[in-house]
Amino acid sequence: MSHPVVPVILSGGAGTRLWPLSREQHPKQLIALLNDDTLLQATARRIAVIEDAQRPIVVCNEEHRFVVAEQLLAIGVTPAAIVLEPMARDTAPAIAAAALEALARCKGGDDPILLVLPSDHVVRNHARFADAVRVASREAGRGHLVAFGVVPTRAEVGYGYIIAGDSTDAAEETRPVERFREKPDAKTAASWIESGHCYWNSGMFVFGARSFLRELDIHAPSIRSAAEKAHEHAVPDLGFLRLDAEAFGQSPAISVDYAVMEHTSTARVVPLDAGWRDVGSWASLAALSPGDEAGNVVRGDAVVQSTRNTFIHGSSRLVATVGVKDLVIVDTPDAVLVAHSNSGQEVKAVVRQLERAGRDEHRTHRRVYRP
């Protein structure tokens, strides 16, 4: 029995926290936020460093299918399958569908190893990432469900944590998971960091497709059965695989962490120290770039005056600031956001206001013609 590594790229997110750059129809993973690559493209390129990796399975929202296919084509990546979610159901059902598709595509008794990658992460050090995947794949081949635990660099309160037990292998390449913990308060986070036993839960996982489905059966059987029906009645559609909407809709919307990882006794954590960042908010995006001496990060055309710790993401217009600090300013052709750096979560509230008002600036970019 061989264990081919099948990357599973999860591209289902809506990314309202990066509004107004991200919109429902153009979520953050499909935007070139950092360089010429979109986050999805960067994720697909990251796979190239993994030894013996198969072509990826991509799971995305039905609405984004052409953009996803186009962006992968543009960098020469041909997915094994693009699995379309008829509606968002969080990560557990999406991974279950991908696992079933991976199994359907491999030979007889093989158990494909799934490398589950959210499409909105940044990983700077590809070599270390490849090393960690190698270790994780080995553990997955032994039946473990492996989480990548990011070696924390600060007492971050915005992430979930993995509390690890003592290492059982001599090389200390992996550790058993004691438990997953939700976003802590600052004091708790600091004490965990102090202990040396904790990692940030990266949301990247490695496990055998069969192992995963077995654990899903134990801990969340309704997800397993919904995903199975949705996959069984899926319709190939112009190169995409459209999951059956009625069946998929029966699944609860729940993350793989909640549904499986927090409950399984087979979880292990592989420490990852590879310059990982998620791009969950404007503040985290700002933190990815070095600021000038006043702590300002400027993309696009800007004039700053007496300005500190301010992130500016411009588009086609001039952005000028005077006498301000700790702001995030994002300019797009049809909307401009001015937010306090610490107000990341509240950007969602703006999006909800737009929804309630029956507007469309949260859905799509209005076309603005420029001569």
Place this chain on the structure above:
Amino acid sequence: MSHPVVPVILSGGAGTRLWPLSREQHPKQLIALLNDDTLLQATARRIAVIEDAQRPIVVCNEEHRFVVAEQLLAIGVTPAAIVLEPMARDTAPAIAAAALEALARCKGGDDPILLVLPSDHVVRNHARFADAVRVASREAGRGHLVAFGVVPTRAEVGYGYIIAGDSTDAAEETRPVERFREKPDAKTAASWIESGHCYWNSGMFVFGARSFLRELDIHAPSIRSAAEKAHEHAVPDLGFLRLDAEAFGQSPAISVDYAVMEHTSTARVVPLDAGWRDVGSWASLAALSPGDEAGNVVRGDAVVQSTRNTFIHGSSRLVATVGVKDLVIVDTPDAVLVAHSNSGQEVKAVVRQLERAGRDEHRTHRRVYRP
């Protein structure tokens, strides 16, 4: 000898502090900041309440002549003359040229009374304004140079002050000027207010043309002679009166306050309590509108979330704010400004940066076509 009242509207300002809405080619007095009228139009309409007022003489920058003429035409005002300044020389030379033009246009021995009105002020109560003009014109007819002193409502540090002596007329309609004082610090301003002897220097004046030129001769003869030559060699040009550039350029650039009012022994102050405001900065513009319960003043299309004491002036796009306070946000098609409410003076520094960088966003509005 009769004393016709000739309004002199000064429209020479550049208004860089209201950038990016105001530009060199579209200064603040030519913009509809408060309602459908531009500030120039509002000034011209204010004249209508003055008994026996003649048609106004308008002094403006050569570059703005067509917009000025068009805006006055649009509200049915035909100026007696539009005097064009070849370059900015502050208010004293501009008023001198207007005085000479007023004299040239009146009969024999008449001494026209000039009602000098900057074009970027707001006066809410027209009836009280008309009353004050009546008193001031009477005093001007007696040879006084009259300043309108705005009855102060707070210890404002952004204005110049007039310190008044005790009233000499029974009705206390006017008071002698003890002295003009520059912008004070907060403590000094508070002590002046306490004394009850001070007024804000509104920059609006009333005096006889001959009286003014006589005082100018005494206190600033170089201005008088430059203005006289510039007017003598002025060229009527398509309905405008173009002052001679070489002669006008010889004049020092100096305000009427500095050049004449602070030195003359004939100055009197007429108190004005008529809802006067200048529109010198974004903060002063914001103060003209009642805020919502969180102190926000919003013009245009905006969604605010956890936002306090913030002024938003939008154009065609959505402006969204999250978790901010004490900001001024001004959105225009080619530039957006985000400034602290107290940074009014520093907006000029942005304009200077643009100048130095050889850009044009401070000069004019870039055309942006929208479908």
